[in-house]
Amino acid sequence: MNDKTSHDLVIRNGQLIDGTGTAPVPGATVHVVDGRIAWAGRENDAPRAPGGAAVIDAQDGTILPGFIDCHVHLAAPGGETSRVALAAMPTSLRTYLTTPRLLATLMSGVTTARDLAGLDAGFKQAVERGLVVGPRLHVAVAMMSTTGGHGDFRMPTDNGLVEASVSRIADGVAECRREARDLLRQGADLIKIAATGGVGSPTDQPDDEGFTEEEIRAIVGVARAHRGKRVAAHAQGRGGILNALRAGVDSIEHGYQLDDEIIDLMLARGTYLVPTLSTATHTFDPATTPPWTLAKKKQWQGHALASVPRAIERGVKIAMGTDCGIAAHGNNLRELGHLVDHGMAPMDAILAGTSVAAELLGLSHEIGTLEAGKRADLVIAACDPLADIHALGDATNIPVVVKDGEVFKNTLDH
Ligand SMILES: [Zn+2]
Known part of the structure; x- marks a missing residue:
């Protein structure tokens, strides 16, 4: 070949x-x-x-x-498996289960995918070597989170360790620098942080703030010092979005609670929004979804679906991302339809999935x-x-x- x-x-x-x-x-x-x-x-x-x-x-x-999907979790099943079943799986089985997801993503028309927690650099290298068929990958390896934040999936009574393949816990500037450097050592193409709580984590809320502005600034500094690497912030509630923006992250992932002050700041700084509407519009199956997720989903879906049209109208740079892994894998380009349903022109939706996404990944000279x-x-x-x-x-x-x-x-x- x-x-x-x-x-x-x-x-x-x-x-x-x-x-x-x-x-x-x-x-x-x-x-x-x-x-x-x-x-x-x-x-x-x-x-x-x-x-x-x-x-x-x-x-x-x-x-x-x-197309370029800027937000996937190829190590996550996409709805069909409960977290308990997933935790019971040996690492090698999870790896084999990831293989058909890589294939389905490529077959859906996505030739580059940015995995924002769950895939280590070996998956990227396996695709490059032709060992598995999949999209070109950019991997964050794991998501950085504060104790009790969106990356901390322990129950309140559990004082054990957080699974390092998905999350890295850091508190304070020094720990933030060390964990960011460690992710880069392991081959991360970018750093993913939890700037707010989230829908899937058991002990926080989407409007809880995660890392402080000072902590995020330290992480951004580490990333920039490593060949200008980027930082993506999971950020849903207003306070955490503002911390992430002020600290200089490159993209706001989800961005459920956007107001004019936030949009002004995004426009001034050129920050990208990755709205993940495939997941925001997704309805969870009550049989496999924990009750805290169902409750938070109900409350936050409305915020999300009101914020996106506002950002589109005001010209925020929007890149396509699905959060597949929460949503099902293999129909990634549904996101473009969701963007159009929320006010974007079809040609602009295509750009969100191609040239604008390539800019966000720093790959405009190669793809898009x-x-x-x-x-x-x-x-x-x-x-x-x-x-x-x-x-x-x-x-x-x-x-x-x-x-x-x-x-x-x-x-x-x-
Ligand atoms: Zn995600």
């Missing part, structure tokens, strides 16, 4: 939406040479196709950049648009997403998925 010709590809006969925000191009072709885009645009203007390349007829479908020189991550959709964005949420409407020029899915008839 590593010889040069195997990565040469010509896609023709499709509408091109290239992820830059320019108008769709009908009758388009894309040339892929050695795993990268060589040309994308009108077929009539195209240079000669690379000799010996495989050809895919898009059959009047839409050619789009591979179909422009010459970028990695050939692309999908063909058997629909016009500008007319029906919801169609993208069904993986069967994504017949072709290409990552780094390699065709991982092709269900088009020839």
Whole structure:
């Protein structure tokens, strides 16, 4: 699979939406040479196709950049398993269970995924080596949390250790620096912190503050000092969102309680919002969900669904993230439909899942648009997403998925 010709590809006969925000191009072709885009645009203007390349007829479908999901938990089951059952599983079984989720995520049209707790760097390396099939990964490894915060899943009577594969507990500036450095030592591509409590944790509330502004500033400082790495903040209630913003995090994940002061600050600082509407709109199964989660969900869903239209209207930078792992895996692009349902234009939703998401990950030079020189991550959709964005949420409407020029899915008839 590593010889040069195997990565040469010509896609023709499709509408091109290239992820830059320019108008769709009908009758388009894309040339892929050695795993990268060589040309994308009108077929009539195209240079000669690379000799010996495989050809895919898009059959009047839409050619789009591979999508980027900025918030997944591939180690988490996506609703079907209780936390108790999960805790009873040996690590190796959990790893094997993660394999089909990686595959389903790629098949849904997501060619890059940012895992915000639960996957160590080995998963990323296994995908890079071709040992497992999945999206390109950015991993946070585990989420940093204060004692009793969103990453502390112990019950009140449990004084044991918090599971290090999911959470790292730190209190005070010195511990924050040490844990952040330790995550980077283990290969974290970014740092994920809990700036507030959350819906799934047993002993806190979404409007409880997590790390202080001072603690978060220390974590951001550690990340920046390691080749400018980014910090993503789980932040739901107002106070914790403000702490995270003032301390300089790159993205607010969830952002359930946004008011004008917060939105002004996000606009001034260029902070991204990852609204995770797939999870915010998700209804939990009472049979497998703890009662504290059900109660908090009921209370916070309304906040979440009111905040997002406000942020969209005021032009906050929004990147696509689903929180799959809480929501089910493999229909990640449903998030784009949710964004449109909450006020976003379909083209802007596509950008949230492509070029804007690439900016948030610091990967704009490599992915996010179909422009010459970028990695050939692309999908063909058997629909016009500008007319029906919801169609993208069904993986069967994504017949072709290409990552780094390699065709991982092709269900088009020839
Ligand atoms: Zn999450």
